[in-house]
Amino acid sequence: MKRLVVxxxxxIAGATGAALLAAGPAxxxxxxxxxxxxxxxxxxxxxxxxxxxGEWVQLFNTARTSKQLKGYKLRDKTGxxxxxxxxxxxxxxxxxxxTGKGTNNATHRYWGRSxxxxxxxxxxxxxxxxxxxxxxxxxxxxxxxxxxx
Numbered sequence: 001m002k003r004l005v006v007x008x009x010x011x012i013a014g015a016t017g018a019a020l021l022a023a024g025p026a027x028x029x030x031x032x033x034x035x036x037x038x039x040x041x042x043x044x045x046x047x048x049x050x051x052x053x054g055e056w057v058q059l060f061n062t063a064r065t066s067k068q069l070k071g072y073k074l075r076d077k078t079g080x081x082x083x084x085x086x087x088x089x090x091x092x093x094x095x096x097x098x099t100g101k102g103t104n105n106a107t108h109r110y111w112g113r114s115x116x117x118x119x120x121x122x123x124x125x126x127x128x129x130x131x132x133x134x135x136x137x138x139x140x141x142x143x144x145x146x147x148x149x
Contacts, residue, residue: 030127030135032067032089033149035060037125037138039118040145047115052100055118057125064091071130080117084109120145 034057041054057074061067066088074097075081082097087109089095095107099117102110111117118125124139138149 029062030129031063032059032061032069032072032127033136034058034125034127034138035094036146036148037118037140038146039123039140040120041116042145045116045120049100049102052113052116053098053102053110055099055116056096057118058094058096059089059127060094061089061091066090069095072135073126073128073130073132075126075128076117076119077124078117080113082109082111125149 036058038054038056038058041051043051043054045051059074069084069087069089072084073081074084087095087104090106093107095109097109097111099111099113101112101114102108104110120142122139122141124137126137127135129135136149138147140147
């Protein structure tokens with residue numbers, strides 16, 4: 001009887017070890033990450049361009065070198081999507097993607113929308129590589145007006 005228990009334990013340990021060996025390495029985190037989302041712009045939601053631009057996502061490049069973001073996509077749960085054109089984010093620098101209209105520069109990009117993207121009652125911001133795979137995401141609930149990710 002003892003021999004069966006020991007053999008069973010060895011079989012379980014062997015199966016567990018095999019499962020651990022079969023697991024692949026953890027994926028490396030993206031150098032460009034969602035740092036903060038300001039999903040509830042200050043004041044009333046009146047759809048003015050100023051109010052729309054008070055809603056933004058801050059991306060941060062954790063690398064020391066510049067990263068080309070051409071083709072990266074930022075989207076919400078609904079599927080509203082901002083796609084970066086040719087844009088290089090400097091090492092250890094941030095860029096803010098505003099919902100409304102404006103003139104793009106090195107630190108601020110503008111979606112050009114006339115309606116809000118990020119839900120005040122809870123949502124998720126997704127950052128995708130040009131090939132569609134996940135780079136980063138950030139979710140929030142009903143409280144507050146911004147979220148550090």
